[in-house]
Amino acid sequence: MSDATTQQEKFPFGIASVSIGEIERRVPPGEAPPLPPNNRLAFIGKSVPRFDARAKVTGASRFTVDVKLPGMLHGRLLRSPHPNARIVSIDTSAAERHPGVRAVHVVTDIVGRAVEQVPETDPPQPNGVRLPRALYAGAPIAAVAAVTPDAAAAALALIKVEYEVLPFVVDLEEARDPNAPVVFRSAVAGSGFAGGVAAGAEVAQQGNVRGPSRIGTRGDVTKGFAEAEVTVEGEYRTQVQTHCCMETHAAVADWHADGLTVYLSTQFTAGVRNELAAAFGLPRNRVRVLVDAMGGGFGSKSGAGTYVRAAIALSRAAGAPVRVVHDRHEEQVDSGNRPATFQRLKIGAHRDGRLSAISLYTYGTAGTATGAGVGNFAQATYECSNFDSEQYDVFINAGPACAMRGPGNTPGAFALEQAVDELAEKLNLDPLALRDRIDASPVRREERRIGAERIGWSRRHTPGADTGTIRRGIGVAQSLWGANVQTNASCEVRLMRDGSVELRSSVQDIGTGIRTVLAQVVAEELGLTPQAITLRIGDTDFPAGPPSYGSRTTASITPPARNAAYKIKQKLLEVAAPKLGVAAGALDLRDGRVFVRAEPARGLSFREAAALLRTDAISAFASRSDDYGGFRRAMGDAALAQNDLGGVQFAQVAVDTETGIIRVERVVAVQDCGRPINPEQIESQVQGGVLMGLSYALYEDRILDRPTGHVLNADLEHYKIAGPRETPEIDVVVLENYQGESATDAYGIAEPANIATAPAIANAVYNAIGVRLRQLPMTPAAVLAALGRAPYGG
Amino acid sequence: MLATSLAASAAVAEENAPLSIGPGAVAISLRVNGVVRTAEVPPHTTLAEALRGSLNLTGTKIGCDRGACSACTVWLDDIPVASCMVLAIDIGDRAVTTIEGLSRGDTLHPVQTAFIAHDAVQCGFCTPGMVMSCAALIARNPNPSLDDVKTAISGHLCRCGTYPHVFAATLAAAKAAKS
Ligand code: FES
Ligand code: FES
Numbered sequence: 001m002s003d004a005t006t007q008q009e010k011f012p013f014g015i016a017s018v019s020i021g022e023i024e025r026r027v028p029p030g031e032a033p034p035l036p037p038n039n040r041l042a043f044i045g046k047s048v049p050r051f052d053a054r055a056k057v058t059g060a061s062r063f064t065v066d067v068k069l070p071g072m073l074h075g076r077l078l079r080s081p082h083p084n085a086r087i088v089s090i091d092t093s094a095a096e097r098h099p100g101v102r103a104v105h106v107v108t109d110i111v112g113r114a115v116e117q118v119p120e121t122d123p124p125q126p127n128g129v130r131l132p133r134a135l136y137a138g139a140p141i142a143a144v145a146a147v148t149p150d151a152a153a154a155a156l157a158l159i160k161v162e163y164e165v166l167p168f169v170v171d172l173e174e175a176r177d178p179n180a181p182v183v184f185r186s187a188v189a190g191s192g193f194a195g196g197v198a199a200g201a202e203v204a205q206q207g208n209v210r211g212p213s214r215i216g217t218r219g220d221v222t223k224g225f226a227e228a229e230v231t232v233e234g235e236y237r238t239q240v241q242t243h244c245c246m247e248t249h250a251a252v253a254d255w256h257a258d259g260l261t262v263y264l265s266t267q268f269t270a271g272v273r274n275e276l277a278a279a280f281g282l283p284r285n286r287v288r289v290l291v292d293a294m295g296g297g298f299g300s301k302s303g304a305g306t307y308v309r310a311a312i313a314l315s316r317a318a319g320a321p322v323r324v325v326h327d328r329h330e331e332q333v334d335s336g337n338r339p340a341t342f343q344r345l346k347i348g349a350h351r352d353g354r355l356s357a358i359s360l361y362t363y364g365t366a367g368t369a370t371g372a373g374v375g376n377f378a379q380a381t382y383e384c385s386n387f388d389s390e391q392y393d394v395f396i397n398a399g400p401a402c403a404m405r406g407p408g409n410t411p412g413a414f415a416l417e418q419a420v421d422e423l424a425e426k427l428n429l430d431p432l433a434l435r436d437r438i439d440a441s442p443v444r445r446e447e448r449r450i451g452a453e454r455i456g457w458s459r460r461h462t463p464g465a466d467t468g469t470i471r472r473g474i475g476v477a478q479s480l481w482g483a484n485v486q487t488n489a490s491c492e493v494r495l496m497r498d499g500s501v502e503l504r505s506s507v508q509d510i511g512t513g514i515r516t517v518l519a520q521v522v523a524e525e526l527g528l529t530p531q532a533i534t535l536r537i538g539d540t541d542f543p544a545g546p547p548s549y550g551s552r553t554t555a556s557i558t559p560p561a562r563n564a565a566y567k568i569k570q571k572l573l574e575v576a577a578p579k580l581g582v583a584a585g586a587l588d589l590r591d592g593r594v595f596v597r598a599e600p601a602r603g604l605s606f607r608e609a610a611a612l613l614r615t616d617a618i619s620a621f622a623s624r625s626d627d628y629g630g631f632r633r634a635m636g637d638a639a640l641a642q643n644d645l646g647g648v649q650f651a652q653v654a655v656d657t658e659t660g661i662i663r664v665e666r667v668v669a670v671q672d673c674g675r676p677i678n679p680e681q682i683e684s685q686v687q688g689g690v691l692m693g694l695s696y697a698l699y700e701d702r703i704l705d706r707p708t709g710h711v712l713n714a715d716l717e718h719y720k721i722a723g724p725r726e727t728p729e730i731d732v733v734v735l736e737n738y739q740g741e742s743a744t745d746a747y748g749i750a751e752p753a754n755i756a757t758a759p760a761i762a763n764a765v766y767n768a769i770g771v772r773l774r775q776l777p778m779t780p781a782a783v784l785a786a787l788g789r790a791p792y793g794g
Numbered sequence: 795m796l797a798t799s800l801a802a803s804a805a806v807a808e809e810n811a812p813l814s815i816g817p818g819a820v821a822i823s824l825r826v827n828g829v830v831r832t833a834e835v836p837p838h839t840t841l842a843e844a845l846r847g848s849l850n851l852t853g854t855k856i857g858c859d860r861g862a863c864s865a866c867t868v869w870l871d872d873i874p875v876a877s878c879m880v881l882a883i884d885i886g887d888r889a890v891t892t893i894e895g896l897s898r899g900d901t902l903h904p905v906q907t908a909f910i911a912h913d914a915v916q917c918g919f920c921t922p923g924m925v926m927s928c929a930a931l932i933a934r935n936p937n938p939s940l941d942d943v944k945t946a947i948s949g950h951l952c953r954c955g956t957y958p959h960v961f962a963a964t965l966a967a968a969k970a971a972k973s
Contacts, residue, residue, distance in 0.1 A: 246855070
């Protein structure tokens with residue numbers, strides 16, 4: 001990075017609440033100059049009201065489910081009633097003849113599950129087509145498009161499918177048995193797309209068990225444990241959690257003479273565009289993917305699933321746009337989930353707390369997908385030179401999992417953060433003091449300090465010391481998440497001759513507020529108000545933006561937005577310079593004016609300057625450049641920044657020892673995301689992460705029925721998520737952590753905010769009742785059992 | 795309930811129409827946001843579907859379609875109800891107010907203003923329903939406590955976790971509405 005084209009610049013460096021110093025970085029050409037800390041900026045770091053809030057509170061926002069096109073048909077999917085079945089034959093003729101039906105489609109490829117589509121031994125259909133097995137109850141089989149939803153539903157009932165019903169397994173433990181029914185009969189390739197762990201393509205597979213992946217293994221754990229003066233060992237179980245997006249998966253596909261347009265509730269317009277272009281043999285510039293308002297994804301809306309392909313196939317066959325929207329049952333069964341896990345975790349330590357060895361053995365199930373591992377949490381959070389992991393995927397006949405908010409690390413933290421607490425107790429150390437010794441991060445140290453003060457850590461009693469029916473406790477846990485960056489992320493900033501400015505990118509606002517954040521960044525650079533910036537996003541006709549998963553949107557798209565705005569600024573100053581009789585370098589932009597820096601009264605309004613443009617508009621394009629300090633790792637279109645993201649959360653709980661009910665009374669969440677751009681929106685997202693974590697800790701559990709293989713609670717009545725009554729007081733603190741890594745130095749927040757909550761609650765419960773709960777969800781029955789008060793005499 | 799709803803639907807049907815209706819579409823009229831609107835819908839059409847479909851009022855959202863999430867909350871007269879749990883043909887002459895009818899022209903309802911000011915909106919899918927319930931609360935109780943707000947929206951699900959900001963916004967809106 002120190003070639004002749006780069007130049008040396010000084011950036012603010014450090015945590016604002018500790019001290020801000022300076023760091024020198026070599027910066028590539030074309031980058032906007034270093035940005036001072038937030039307290040010296042007009043809009044960055046201010047809680048500018050969310051741009052689309054007005055549309056959302058008035059019902060004017062257009063979500064995918066609200067899209068109506070002329071002649072639009074209603075599509076529905078036929079789903080397998082069996083958890084494992086071969087399709088012997090399928091007869092769609094009666095459905096095709098049903099009044100109002102315009103197209104029928106038989107599903108030949110299932111998107112999202114592990115790769116085996118059709119076992120070699122399965123014969124083809126009479127027409128030569130080979131159909132995939134239905135590997136879970138709810139697996140898509142066929143689809144119908146009709147003029148009304150009623151006609152589509154009626155036609156589905158007319159599709160005759162002859163199934164050869166096969167033995168199945170839906171229980172994680174049973175599936176590990178070598179004699180269990182086998183889900184995939186041939187070797188599954190590919191790495192873990194449920195995000196837990198990238199089990200390389202070459203791992204072994206026996207029966208339903210695939211692995212091990214030995215992610216992070218280093219040093220010599222045998223030696224490490226031999227040196228240990230204290231060890232702790234525990235077994236932890238976490239359940240399947242479903243994303244429960246309030247807007248179910250939804251698509252409107254329009255196959256037309258020019259190509260394909262898809263309105264889609266998606267986290268990644270550009271990625272889906274590329275995926276669909278390849279799947280349907282179209283050039284990328286003939287495929288357009290759009291999303292305006294988007295009703296929640298949490299990892300489940302990253303790609304184009306089977307239902308999207310079905311909508312497109314139906315639209316092509318019918319010659320009309322087709323809408324396919326999951327109903328709530330479909331959403332809960334077949335739109336992804338967080339894998340269930342088992343973890344056995346052992347930690348060895350010296351008397352002073354230094355860790356000598358960690359060994360982690362896990363298996364879990366992502367249903368018919370891969371990637372049920374527990375991430376890199378145990379491997380990366382604390383200093384320990386001897387680490388060994390052995391992680392397995394177990395296939396069961398259930399809907400494929402996919403990434404869900406902090407995949408891998410969320411169940412991983414539930415185990416490690418309890419084990420570290422247990423270790424602290426054995427060492428007779430305060431849990432925070434132990435973490436101060438084994439956690440090298442200065443950021444986490446400051447987060448512990450702030451959080452401890454806010455929660456009142458000093459009044460924490462010894463575990464189990466509280467008496468009475470309601471017992472209170474306080475617990476802490478940490479979060480760690482890689483700072484992801486999409487290097488394939490671009491945008492364009494345009495200035496029109498009337499002074500209007502807009503930003504264009506395919507990046508989507510999934511409720512995180514990136515519209516507002518981009519307007520703040522562009523406005524800051526151009527000396528305008530954020531409200532003066534028009535945002536054109538969520539459309540692949542604009543430069544390809546990043547995906548909104550992996551907490552990378554802000555990190556990826558705000559630096560190019562600022563750099564593009566900076567180029568516009570320079571062009572505008574050049575145009576204004578002759579008029580003001582000075583060199584462009586003597587000019588600056590602020591408060592809607594171009595002015596002479598040495599003589600601020602002399603200048604032009606922004607509009608007057610824009611009117612001097614030679615052409616009707618000027619445009620600047622920018623892509624994400626590498627982090628100035630270099631990336632830790634680059635992988636294709638994405639990269640990992642040097643510094644991790646994380647946070648420390650504290651929970652205060654009240655446990656009713658008669659009913660077993662755990663109430664979370666208060667959570668303090670201290671998080672970091674580099675330079676915060678919109679504190680209020682960040683607070684919103686952190687609250688969301690805490691609530692999803694609390695809900696995971698106490699309520700959520702997808703239940704598969706062993707006799708039938710069906711999901712018993714595929715709805716929002718019996719699948720309980722935290723509501724207003726379960727919402728504790730949530731105190732959010734966001735660190736300003738300057739690293740001088742990019743034109744904005746801003747990183748993500750969504751996932752790190754979710755990871756620490758469940759273990760913080762678990763540690764608080766232990767502090768309250770003196771008994772550890774190592775299984776999620778921590779139900780009243782589990783609490784009573786832990787207290788030796790099982791209600792049914794158990 | 796059944797008697798009134800039959801009477802209500804009879805009122806909009808032909809004079810000597812048969813006693814049974816459907817399965818084809820039937821004509822209904824609905825008083826929505828102060829305007830009488832007519833539509834042809836199959837008799838099993840819920841109010842939520844009728845609003846979103848023929849009446850093109852898509853601000854009302856469907857999250858579960860069975861009374862579990864309250865995303866579809868509208869007012870019948872001044873009572874917030876889950877519009878996915880009532881049939882359009884059963885509404886009769888009760889006044890329906892949807893999120894589109896809450897503001898007065900460009901002037902937002904105080905709850906809407908407060909939702910914007912407190913960032914009580916993330917993805918926004920649950921928001922119209924939340925706003926309708928919170929606005930109904932401050933209409934019937936100008937001095938709500940935090941607990942009252944929690945009760946008023948206890949049936950609402952928000953996966954993005956806007957509840958804390960919704961609490962703050964609603965309490966602030968109640969204050970603003972009084973001054
Ligand atoms: S859509 Fe009516 S309650 Fe969920
Ligand atoms: S704001 Fe997304 S569901 Fe409530």
